[in-house]
Amino acid sequence: MDQQTQQCARELLEVVVLAMQAVRVEMRRGARGLTVPQFRSLAFIGHHPGCGLCSLAEHVGLTCPSMSRLVDGLAARSLVDRKACTKDRRRVILNLTPQGRELMLSVKNEAVMGLAGRLSPFPPEELKSAVQALSRLRPLFDPAQGERELTPACPADQKSPNLKPAD
């Protein structure tokens, strides 16, 4: 293990944790009444439309039963749409409702605005180079790149933007 690499990891850890704290503050301001697991669940469903319950649970770090009830709550608040899969009726198909999508968007927007507020006094060129450096690091953490264990499940009615074949 390289000394240089460790130094970078140390720095990365520190800044990421600090930045995440700031993000959390912004999130709390915007995500009224949403707990962290609820928020993360919505985010995952948004990124993986049509995902199943247990893959969601695994990603968020909850058990399937807990996630089942968490989704109960989200469905009751009309933030996610839960319907049975036509092909495999054991499965559940999860998607954000328009309201859920809108909520996530507004929360994210508030977070972005909060961050931008902190960033604004920075000289633009520095910002640009900093973000570039970070972006190069990004594939390291992007699960779409690093891991391939996502369950595609029911590709047939993965999204179903307009119709609901599940009666």
Next chain:
Amino acid sequence: MDQQTQQCARELLEVVVLAMQAVRVEMRRGARGLTVPQFRSLAFIGHHPGCGLCSLAEHVGLTCPSMSRLVDGLAARSLVDRKACTKDRRRVILNLTPQGRELMLSVKNEAVMGLAGRLSPFPPEELKSAVQALSRLRPLFDPAQGERELTPACPADQKSPNLKPAD
């Protein structure tokens, strides 16, 4: 608000959230038996020795009563030292015990090693520029720099490395 700045904020948010997930995974691996709020509490106490209960609670996002009990647990496990403030006896002075400090260090070390593992296949120059960019970004989120609202409280026995005036 600049369009460019917003774009940067968007990018930054994405990378930070992704990276934080990776960090969380590494943390979970190392922080055996510590919940996230417990972990965050220990981290805050470590960074703000001698802090009071409610400022800690506010930072972590818990109420004072909840934090009181959480600290009960940490004190019972000899991870934090809770003693009354000499000057203002309403207050409580929180510090990490040597064991608490050591635990945090080892957890952090494990996280760093895990991150370094991901970083290792990266070319050294990129790492170097990333470190530079990160260190430039850091003051934006560093509470020691950006904010001054921390309660210094009892400056007298803030740290008390060797003696315990509060019998």
Next chain:
DNA sequence: ATGAAATATTTAGAAATGGTAATAATTGCA
């Protein structure tokens, strides 16, 4: 000094969250 208001924390009881084990429904393979 004395009493009222303010501050910091703890206690008590209710509500929510999360886990394990058991259950139900469905699929796929022998």
Next chain:
DNA sequence: TGCAATTATTACCATTTCTAAATATTTCAT
């Protein structure tokens, strides 16, 4: 067909967290 495996849910219990109220201490205005 029958049986093991998969996916989700229900039942039950432990823990966490919140709200409200109580306690202790300090500060401030008489």
